[in-house]
Amino acid sequence: MTSTKYRPRTIPITEIEQSAFCRSTSSLKSKTLAEELKAGVRWQTIPAEYRTLESDQVVERIRDARAKLGERIMVLGHHYQRDEVIQFADFRGDSYNLSKYAAETKGLEAVIFCGVHFMAETADVLTDSDVSVILPNLMAGCSMADMAKIDDVEDCWDELTEVYGNEKIIPITYMNSTAAIKSLCGENGGIVCTSSNATKVFEWAFERGQRVLFLPDQHLGRNTGLKLGIPSDEMVVWSPFKGSGGNSLEQLQKAKVVLWEGHCSVHTRFTVDQVQIARGKHPSVNVIVHPECPQDVLAAADMNGSTELIIKTISEAEAGTEWAVGTEISLVNRLAKEHPDKTVFCLDPVVCPCSTMYRIHPTYLLWVLEALNDGVIVNQISVDKNTQKNALVALERMLNVN
Secondary structure (H helix, E strand, O other), X not given: OOOOOOOOOOOOHHHHOHHHHOEOOOOOOOXXXXXXXXXXXOOOOOOHHHHOOOHHHHHHHHHHHHHHHHHHEEEEEEOOOOHHHHOOOOEEXXXXXXXXXXXXXXXXXXXXXXXXXXXXXXXXXXXXXXXXEEOOOXXXXXXXXXXXXXXXXXXXXXXXXXXHOOOOEEEEEEOOOOHHHHHHHHHOOOEEEOOOOXXXXXXXXXXXXXXXEEEOOHHHHHHHXXXXXXXXXXXXXXXXXXXXXXXXXXXXXXXXXXXXXXXXOOHHHOXXXXXXXXXXXXXXXXXXXXXXXXXXXXXXXXXXXXXXXHHHHHHHOOOOOEEEEXXXXXXXXXXXXXXXXXXXXXXXXXEOOXXXXXXXXXXXXXXXXXXXXXXXXXXXXXXXXXXXXXXHHHHHHHHHHO
């Protein structure tokens, strides 16, 4: 077996920056961009005239710029986006559903994706070639996606295919990954999944192969494997910083699922202690968490599911019920505001929004809208044709599973 070489562990800058906007107060009200630029994170440079605009000026100018563009453009807002941005979204949803909305809408010239980089890439893969996909702030990345670099994944794939020989391994990538990773999966008989359909996708994969390589979130992969009855000792974690991913040949040969060593910086903040504290303060509370959380948190919760399932469950719950939620704070706050007949609160007492999503400040949305009115496209996200072709194959396989 040819072992991948050891190299020093590196941490994505997006992971290091995650705590930049954490605070003890529940308020996430936007400040002027000039004030927010003081946070210790990377921001894309924006013309100076925009930086000191007050909130009411920004809102008024966004409405004016948006009205002038009419139906030629679509603004998409991810569920985790701040309220001051989501108010301007033509559609709100999770990353895949938003891209589908854009792909199914004809006559568009541009899509402004108020999310993070991999989401805009997916929209570019799914929309027509004459539609420009724009990300308001190019610094809005994703720490989980950044944990799976294509060169590292290609090394892993080469070694695993050598180890397993004629035994087929199916690559599955979570939607929260780069277009390059989706392309690798499409080219090698693999598929994309969401947190909603991960179980069905795993079943699809095991109908076609003996093993699965799951990228890039080890927790969603592990939780899905356990749900399907795969024992923990038949799942191994592959570290790109260790020879053979940190596994022996025997461990790899026993494994049914190889989990990439990645995680969500938001959902790994939730702990069993937080669940116990919530139950102590609210004896009748229902605890619902996202499957990107660690397995012990899912075991301590009452239920788990995708962002869409969390929204649906709380929306349809009886008045007077209490909900402790393990997912991104902007969404939790929005659910609490939209359902005042229920008690809805975040498990984590420290308010920590997704630091990359939070970089889509309303002023950046204003900037790209006004540029479009001036005939200028800024921050266009383009996926090369070959990558796009194979990524689309993986996405279409997922659609067929659904």
